[in-house]
Amino acid sequence: MKFYTNKMLSNSSKYALKAVMYLALHTEENNKMMVKDISERINVPKAYIAKLLQELAKRKIISSAKGPKGGFYSSPSNKNRTIMEVIEVIDGKKKMESCVLGLEDCNEQHPCPIHSLIGPLKSKMIDLLDSKTINDLAQDLALNKVFLPI
Amino acid sequence: MKFYTNKMLSNSSKYALKAVMYLALHTEENNKMMVKDISERINVPKAYIAKLLQELAKRKIISSAKGPKGGFYSSPSNKNRTIMEVIEVIDGKKKMESCVLGLEDCNEQHPCPIHSLIGPLKSKMIDLLDSKTINDLAQDLALNKVFLPI
DNA sequence: AAAAAAACATGATATTAATCATATAAAGGA
DNA sequence: TCCTTTATATGATTAATATCATGTTTTTTT
Ligand code: FES
Ligand code: FES
Numbered sequence: 080m081k082f083y084t085n086k087m088l089s090n091s092s093k094y095a096l097k098a099v100m101y102l103a104l105h106t107e108e109n110n111k112m113m114v115k116d117i118s119e120r121i122n123v124p125k126a127y128i129a130k131l132l133q134e135l136a137k138r139k140i141i142s143s144a145k146g147p148k149g150g151f152y153s154s155p156s157n158k159n160r161t162i163m164e165v166i167e168v169i170d171g172k173k174k175m176e177s178c179v180l181g182l183e184d185c186n187e188q189h190p191c192p193i194h195s196l197i198g199p200l201k202s203k204m205i206d207l208l209d210s211k212t213i214n215d216l217a218q219d220l221a222l223n224k225v226f227l228p229i
Numbered sequence: 230m231k232f233y234t235n236k237m238l239s240n241s242s243k244y245a246l247k248a249v250m251y252l253a254l255h256t257e258e259n260n261k262m263m264v265k266d267i268s269e270r271i272n273v274p275k276a277y278i279a280k281l282l283q284e285l286a287k288r289k290i291i292s293s294a295k296g297p298k299g300g301f302y303s304s305p306s307n308k309n310r311t312i313m314e315v316i317e318v319i320d321g322k323k324k325m326e327s328c329v330l331g332l333e334d335c336n337e338q339h340p341c342p343i344h345s346l347i348g349p350l351k352s353k354m355i356d357l358l359d360s361k362t363i364n365d366l367a368q369d370l371a372l373n374k375v376f377l378p379i
Numbered sequence: 380a381a382a383a384a385a386a387c388a389t390g391a392t393a394t395t396a397a398t399c400a401t402a403t404a405a406a407g408g409a
Numbered sequence: 410t411c412c413t414t415t416a417t418a419t420g421a422t423t424a425a426t427a428t429c430a431t432g433t434t435t436t437t438t439t
Contacts, residue, residue, distance in 0.1 A: 087237050090427065100342060113385070126429045133387055146436025149385045162343070192250060192366040192375045193312070200354050204347050216342040225342045240397065263415070276399045283417055296406030299415045 092169040095131045095140075097121045099165055100227050102141055102153040103217040111150030131169065138168045140213075158214035166208065242319040245281045245290075247271045249315055250377050252291055252303040253367040261300030281319065288318045290363075308364035316358065 088096075101121050106112050114132060118125040132151055136143040142154045190198060219225045238246075251271050256262050264282060268275040282301055286293040292304045340348060369375045 096343065124428065126431095127427075129386085130388095130428090136386080143386060144436080145384085145386045145434075147384045147438065149436070151386085162346075190375050191377060192369055193246065195369070195375050196312075196357055196361060196366075197354050200350050200357075204350050207346055207350070211346060216346075219342055219345070225340050225345050227341060274398065276401095277397075279416085280398090280418095286416080293416060294406080295404080295414085295416045297408070297414045299406070301416085 088166065089170050091131060092166045094121070094123045094128055095135060095169045096162070096165055097123065097227070098128055098132060099135065099140060099153070099213055100216060100220065102151055103158050103213050104220055104227070106150075106152035108142070108152055108154060111144060111148070111152045113150045117151065135165070135168060140165055140168055153213070158217060159212050161209055162211050162213065162216065163205070163208040165213070238316065239320050241281060242316045244271070244273045244278055245285060245315055245319045246312070247273065247377070248278055248282060249285065249290060249303070249363055250366060250370065252301060253308050253363050254370055254377070256300075256302035258292070258302055258304060261294060261298070261302045263300045267301065285315070285318060290315055290318055303363070308367060309362050311359055312361050312363065312366065313355070313358040315363070 098117055098121055101117065102112065105120075112120075114125060114129045117132065118128050121128070132141065132143070135141045136151065139157065140160050141151050141157050143149070143151045216225075220227055248267055248271055251267065252262065255270075262270075264279045265275060267282065268278050271278070282291065282293070285291045286301065289307065290310050291301050291307050293299070293301045337348070366375075370377055
């Protein structure tokens with residue numbers, strides 16, 4: 080059977096997360112960064128990341144300024160947004176929440192076999208993404224506990 | 230931003246899982262079931278599920294017989310295959326294993342921020358799917374602990 | 380005020396996954 | 410043996426996602 084590249088997150092939200100992390104670590108209001116540079120640093124095609132950055136800015140996940148000396152950056156309030164919010168802006172709401180088998184009437188009270196198996200783990204995953212802020216992850220990065228691969 | 234229907238499993242493997250479960254519960258060597266009927270019972274388009282069933286049979290996740298009185302069924306040895314094997318036949322190997330951010334050099338020793346967050350949960354998920362057999366789930370279904378939504 | 384530098388908006392193209400269709404081969408029954 | 414019935418193999422079409430491209434607006438600098 081043919082090879083699939085299935086995944087939990089869309090490419091778009093992966094890229095968005097990388098960009099958001101990068102901006103949280105390396106920018107602030109008076110130290111902005113242009114699309115071109117962001118693109119190079121995080122290793123995502125310029126035209127592609129540009130579109131995502133614009134959407135993220137519109138939804139206040141990051142900040143932006145037009146014109147010369149303009150660019151994107153991460154403000155303190157931006158950094159309080161959660162990881163899940165980043166994902167939702169790009170992938171849309173029900174992404175993570177949808178059931179594994181995607182059956183309408185599958186839930187805690189009426190679980191399909193897979194649901195009862197991995198449902199609890201998935202809930203935990205969602206809770207984590209819901210509670211962790213961009214700032215939380217940036218802290219981990221700053222402490223070199225983790226790395227931002229490019 | 231436009232609406233995505235992102236997911237952990239491809240539609241194909243969801244359908245395959247439903248079919249496999251159904252066959253495990255309702256068929257045996259001398260009680261086969263034809264594509265047409267399977268399609269109706271599990272509520273998946275005939276031409277679509279047919280292709281998947283053929284692949285599953287080729288890979289011995291289920292069994293099949295041609296000609297009149299033929300059809301698909303689940304043998305005892307079929308039922309010993311794991312859930313992960315079903316997924317792998319359809320979605321290909323690295324499906325589940327691939328990192329969330331999909332970075333080449335992200336691993337336990339060199340984790341990206343997301344990895345350290347949900348990596349452990351994902352590992353558990355994979356372990357579960359690796360250890361649970363079709364038969365295990367069929368048991369749960371037989372005991373009415375869970376349901377097979379259609 | 381004009382020019383340049385940036386993000387913003389919008390749309391086009393390409394690739395991948397999902398779905399459908401049809402001709403071929405094997406098995407059983409008349 | 411020949412016809413019918415079923416799975417099998419293979420390919421075509423459609424829809425979704427990922428990627429790229431380009432004109433418009435806003436802001437700064439001269
Ligand atoms: S369809 Fe929800 S995991 Fe069961
Ligand atoms: S890229 Fe693996 S989760 Fe980090």
